[in-house]
Amino acid sequence: MPQQLGQLSLLVRDYDEAIDYYTQILDFELLEDTKLSETKRWVRVSPPGSTCHLLLAKAANETQERQIGFQAGGRVFLFLYTDDFWRDYKTYSDRGVEFIREPAEESYGTVSVFRDLYGNLWDLIERKQIV
Numbered sequence: 001m002p003q004q005l006g007q008l009s010l011l012v013r014d015y016d017e018a019i020d021y022y023t024q025i026l027d028f029e030l031l032e033d034t035k036l037s038e039t040k041r042w043v044r045v046s047p048p049g050s051t052c053h054l055l056l057a058k059a060a061n062e063t064q065e066r067q068i069g070f071q072a073g074g075r076v077f078l079f080l081y082t083d084d085f086w087r088d089y090k091t092y093s094d095r096g097v098e099f100i101r102e103p104a105e106e107s108y109g110t111v112s113v114f115r116d117l118y119g120n121l122w123d124l125i126e127r128k129q130i131v
């Protein structure tokens with residue numbers, strides 16, 4: 001039986017702030033923004049063409065607030081594959097994205113690590129074509 005990840009929940013401070021960052025800085029698409037209550041929304045964003053989405057989940061209490069940006073304990077949490085590493089690296093750098101590791105050529109592709117608005121660590125990766 002084939003399976004795939006559909007979406008991941010990402011803790012954020014504020015829905016609108018997160019939407020702006022992921023759509024304006026990282027060029028993600030806003031897939032859905034549905035109000036569920038006075039304090040809760042169902043907000044989904046995704047890199048263009050991706051089948052896996054991020055559910056932007058506003059922290060609802062102090063425990064969740066403490067985990068914003070630290071959901072993976074300080075390790076790289078998300079892996080963003082691109083078809084053109086240098087294009088996206090330059091675009092993100094020009095927009096103020098903080099890269100904390102210099103680009104490197106690895107056996108699996110070109111990669112660098114960046115920190116998002118909340119401190120989550122991401123790998124930006126252009127995977128090598130395997131022939």
